[in-house]
Amino acid sequence: MSGQYKVAWLCEALLVSRSGYYDWIKRHRHPGARQLENIRLRQRIREEFERSRQTYGSPRLARVLGCPGRRNRIARLMRLERLFARQRSKYRVATTDSRHGGPIAPNRVRALVIRRSNQVWTTDATCILTAQGWLYLVAVLDVFSRRVVGWAMSQLLDASLVVAALRMALSQRCHSQNLIVHSDRGRQFASAAYRQVLAKHGLTASMSRKGNCYDNAFIESFFSTLKYELVYHHRFGSFAQARTAIFDYIETFYNRIRLHSSLAYQSPISFESQLKQITKGIDPFLTVRKNGASPKYITMPLSVLNAFRFLIPSL
Numbered sequence: 001m002s003g004q005y006k007v008a009w010l011c012e013a014l015l016v017s018r019s020g021y022y023d024w025i026k027r028h029r030h031p032g033a034r035q036l037e038n039i040r041l042r043q044r045i046r047e048e049f050e051r052s053r054q055t056y057g058s059p060r061l062a063r064v065l066g067c068p069g070r071r072n073r074i075a076r077l078m079r080l081e082r083l084f085a086r087q088r089s090k091y092r093v094a095t096t097d098s099r100h101g102g103p104i105a106p107n108r109v110r111a112l113v114i115r116r117s118n119q120v121w122t123t124d125a126t127c128i129l130t131a132q133g134w135l136y137l138v139a140v141l142d143v144f145s146r147r148v149v150g151w152a153m154s155q156l157l158d159a160s161l162v163v164a165a166l167r168m169a170l171s172q173r174c175h176s177q178n179l180i181v182h183s184d185r186g187r188q189f190a191s192a193a194y195r196q197v198l199a200k201h202g203l204t205a206s207m208s209r210k211g212n213c214y215d216n217a218f219i220e221s222f223f224s225t226l227k228y229e230l231v232y233h234h235r236f237g238s239f240a241q242a243r244t245a246i247f248d249y250i251e252t253f254y255n256r257i258r259l260h261s262s263l264a265y266q267s268p269i270s271f272e273s274q275l276k277q278i279t280k281g282i283d284p285f286l287t288v289r290k291n292g293a294s295p296k297y298i299t300m301p302l303s304v305l306n307a308f309r310f311l312i313p314s315l
Contacts, residue, residue: 055229057085063265102190105205124219130236138165147268159191182206
């Protein structure tokens with residue numbers, strides 16, 4: 001329109017100044033350093049957002065991009081790109097029917113301080129709707145590292161399903177004799193078959209209080225994350241499709257890639273790997289001055305160091 005009408009008329013009609021208009025033209029033709037940085041940053045935001053399967057918001061994206069202090073800037077650029085993380089709805093409490101004649105184990109983890117992997121596992125069951133009916137998923141999660149160490153899926157929710165998930169966890173982890181396996185009071189977890197597997201491997205059973213789902217909050221949180229980041233955004237046409245998607249989510253994304261704020265924004269496998277290096281004394285983040293004149297110099301990020309501080313009293 002500037003070729004048909006005078007710029008002064010157009011600026012007056014649009015209630016903008018001529019100097020502002022010419023300044024906008026200059027910025028558009030010759031972007032400054034911050035604009036160029038924003039262009040590069042928006043490209044990286046799009047790439048990491050897709051890599052996170054459209055689940056990361058500005059806090060996690062800021063961590064991935066290496067600029068946690070610029071969360072507001074990341075959020076602003078996400079709005080410009082029209083990128084919105086998958087939102088969670090309000091948590092709804094749902095309890096387990098514990099009206100059965102099976103034995104009930106006491107709650108052994110309520111006041112327990114968890115300081116290592118394979119100290120407490122938690123397990124529970126959930127259901128996923130498909131076009132062929134309900135698919136039931138049982139998962140076993142290591143409370144310390146938030147890693148899903150065992151899982152099983154079936155069209156029937158029975159004792160054999162929870163046993164299969166527990167056997168998978170036992171086959172993947174070297175556990176100690178005092179490992180606690182916590183669950184709710186569901187009849188599957190009170191069955192004779194499940195209790196036999198616990199006894200055979202020297203595991204200690206623990207159960208939530210009656211009608212209190214918060215005692216099993218770690219596994220409930222995982223199921224909530226699974227559903228809001230995967231299940232609620234897909235319509236599974238068959239059991240096979242749901243199985244494949246859930247397997248890919250757990251083993252490819254959740255355990256290996258997804259950042260957890262409770263783990264200093266690391267994935268469970270990365271957290272366990274760094275923890276193993278520290279406990280073996282070959283941590284690459286620690287450097288000791290050999291002349292003995294000064295103590296250890298820590299180059300590990302403070303958030304990560306705090307997660308491991310209790311393991312190295314001298315830090």
